[in-house]
Each structure stands twice: as structure tokens, then as C-alpha cells.
Amino acid sequence: MTMAQRSLKVAVIGAGTAGLVTARELQREGHRVVIFEKAAEIGGTWKYNPEIESDPLGIDPNRKIVHSSLYSSLRTNLPRHLMGFSDYPFNVKKNGELNNFPGHEEVLKFLNNFARDFGIFDLIRFNTEAVRIERENGEENNQWIVEWRGNDDDEENKTEVFEAVVICNGHYTQPKVPQLPGIRNWAGKQIHSHNYRVPEPYGGQVVVVIGAGPSAYDISQDLCKVAKQVHLSSRSNDVKISKLSENVWQHSEVEYCYENGEVGFKDGALVAADIILYCTGYKYEYPFLKTNGIVRVDDNRVGPLYKHIFPPQLAPRLSFIGITFHAVIFLMIELQAKWVAHVLSGKTNLPSQQQMLDDTEQHYRRLEANGTPKHQSHSLRGIMFEYLDWLSIEAGGEAVDDNIKHIYEKYIESIASSYPWIGSSFRDLDIHKFIK
Ligand code: FAD
DSSP: OOOSSOOEEEEEEOOHHHHHHHHHHHHHHOOEEEEEEESSSSOGGGSOOOOOSSSSOOTTTOOOOOOOOOTTTOBOOOGGSSSTTBBOOOOOOOOTTTTTTTHHHHHHHHHHHHHHHTTGGGGGGOOOOOEEEEEESSSOOOOOEEEEOOOOTOOEEEEEEESEEOOOOOOEEEEEEEOTGGGGGGEEEEGGGGGGOOOOTTTOOEEEEEEEEEHHHHHHHTTTTTTEEEEOOOOOOOOEEEEEEETTEOOOOOEOOOOEEEEETTTTTTOOSHHHOOOOEEEEOOEEEEEETTSSTTTTESSSTTTTTGGGGGGEEEEEEEEOOOHHHHHHHHHHHOOOOOOTTTTSSSOOHHHHHHHHHHHHHHHHHTOOOGTTTTTTTTTTHHHHHHHHTTTTTOOOOOOHHHHHHHHHHHHHTTOSSSSSOOOOGGGGGGGO
């Protein structure tokens, strides 16, 4: 183990991919780690749960929340060559076969193997939900209180003080649902993809799927086997009405939802629909975090965060891992975690608070100038490897392996050319031709 310059007692919130890797990196830097995990198992998103919530749109604040948003048929949307860590490749087999695009069970197994091989299980307090995270009295104080509750309703909440907190609670649980024109009086059923598991309940139905990401296409592929019709709706300007397969159509944005159950699209089509299924993404939420307004979520921008990780006014003792997207997620999480571990041990210095705030402001201004909506603030599209190289070098490592960059770039190029992904799956791609 590297001798740390400063060893801190660190609370990690969540034992999904981000929490597990963060714990490993913190330990490597000599920090003392406790992971708080509200579930009984590790894996977070990758722990498939057949249960769905009582409110299919996920709006009722009193519903029992199901964490994972995975559907049963889900396979990764990145090839396994991009689903490992820098020193721990993804080699989990299913029935003796190494799949290029593994299913969720293989990913969960991979994470379990990782946690076992790096001794992470001993650090986790399962069935323990962090309900309040707050800096102890006063601005200069670097002590953080973590209040948590266990499974037992009769037991009182407990608190413990830490020297730093790393938040790894995930951001694919709280549905984001757009308000479609006329939807209040629309006659049909509505559901968010968070509560979609299997296609059978949709047998014989006419389903409108809102969204244009991998989930919208995966779920439509699932649905078209049993549904009467599937109508995909995208708000992208490039989309024209088209028939994608026997019973799947692509449409533009929804124009209006009528009381009689019809859904009108801006391309002029009118469809008598039974169900609207929203594949419209998720909201960032930190109900446990009390920072007196220093960290805010505004239209899905969590900020201000220096490099999407440190709130300048609370750095380095509070940090967030895994907020960014449109990326090679596992590697991104690993490099973010390495940087945080190095900064906490004092091996890597952060700029001054003012410089971090200025850098963050500049980032926001750049987004605005490019016309990037606020809710895309944490997207790494087009800048991912620049960002990952920077993180890695800041954490004392080297730029990301050229082979990873090459596979990713070729892969993205190929899937873009086979969009929309109905009928032909990008998962049939021969990834080996991209490996140098
Ligand atoms: P999570 O996996 O969500 O883990 C967060 C953990 O925190 C959970 O275990 C949760 O129980 C715990 N937690 C939350 N709040 C508290 C609290 N207050 N106290 C204690 N514990 C708490 N990524 C890929 O790389 N490839 C893919 O193919 C891919 N496909 C995806 C498909 C879908 C449908 C979705 C939704 C996501 C997909 N992702 C994919 C992204 C995926 O979310 C990440 O791979 C990864 O799971 C993120 O890990 P995380 O640890 O940040 O969050």
C-alpha cells in the first residue's frame, strides 16, 4: 500500500459501482473507509429487481422506492472491453461464453468479484441508509456528520462523525417526466421506464414510447414482440415519420394528447394509444445532503462542482463520484475516485476556492455559448477523453490507454450509423475488428 501523507476517516454513500471503486481507491491511499448502503446487497443499478413501484410515474413522494431501473432483457450498451477497470478487465462469462455485450447478471457478478478481490465487503454497512449528511458547526470545521437509519423502524437513527464524505448514490432512480400538452385529461395509462421490467403486460396494446436513447430502443424492441403497435417519439429535429419494422414507427415530438386517448405528433400522425411509456431520463437527488444551499440541483445541474466532483466551498472534504454521463462509465468512475483519493491524502493539490469557482463558471458559460441546455451540464460528449486524461494525470497516472480510446471511437461511429436501432442491433457488431 502507498504510504498516505494524510489518512482520513471517510464515509462513502452507496455500494454501487462508484462506491465500490471509490472505497478501493481510498483504501489504496491509506484512508479508513466506511460504506453506507441502504440495500442488502452491492451493485446498485446492476441489481435487477423485478418489483416495480406503486406509482408508475414515480411522482408520489410516499411510495416505496425501488432503486434499480433495469429491465429484464437489458444488456450493456458498451462492449465489455469498455466495462472493466484499468487493472481489472471485464471477463465474466455466461454459460461458459464471454459475451461482447453482457447481460445485467454478468455485470453484477463482475462487481461482486471486484468487491471480493479487493476486500471491499468488510467495509460495507448494509441496510443502512444515510438520511443526513451535514458539516459539523461552523465554516472551518472539517468534520462531517452522517446520520443513518437501519432496517428496524423501532431503532433510533444513529450518527457518526467523519473527516470526509464521498457521495456515490447514483442518479438513475428518480424519473424525469415531461409535461406533454393535454396530458392531464388524456385517457390512457402512463409509465416511466424506471418501472418497466418485461413486455408481457403490454400484449395487444398500442404504446407510445417517448425518448431517443438506448432504453427507448431496447424497450421498443422488447415491446414489439407482444404489443399491437409501438410508436417512438423523439424531439430531435432530424426525425421524420418512418416505419422501422412491421409494427414500430418513428415519429417526431408529441404535439397533443387528446381526451379520447389519441396522441397527435408534430409530423401529422394521430394514434389511438393505450399507454405512454416515458424513456425520458432521471433526476439527480440528494435528499440527505444539508449544505445550506452551497450545493444545489437546478434543472439537473448539480453545482457548483469543480470538474463535476468537488463543490469549491466544501472541497475537498465533500465530493461526488459518477455524476457525469455519455462516457465509458466504469473507467470514468475509477479515475474520478483516484483523483479524490489523492486529493484527500494531500498528494494532489486543488486550486484555490476562487479558482475552482471561476473554472466552474467558465464551464457554464461555455455550455451556454454552445447552446447546451442546463440539464446536459454533466454530459461528457465530445470531451470525454480530454477529461479522463486530465483526471488520470492529476491523480499521478498516465493518459487513458490508446486501445480504449480507439475501441470507443470506432464503436460510437458504428452505432451512430446504425441508428435508429430497431431490427438491427448494435450489439451484433464485431467488436474485435476495433481492437488494435
Ligand atoms: P448506482 O449503481 O445507482 O449505485 C448507487 C448505490 O447507492 C445503490 O446501491 C443505492 O442503494 C445506494 N444509495 C443511494 N442512496 C443511499 C443512501 N441515502 N444511503 C445509503 N445508500 C444509498 N453504464 C454502463 O457503463 N454500461 C451500460 O450498459 C449501462 N446501462 C445502463 C442501463 C440503464 C437502464 C441504466 C439506468 C443505467 C445504465 N448504466 C450503464 C449506468 C449505470 O448507472 C452505471 O453503470 C453505474 O451503475 C453507476 O453506478 P453508481 O454507483 O454511480 O450508482
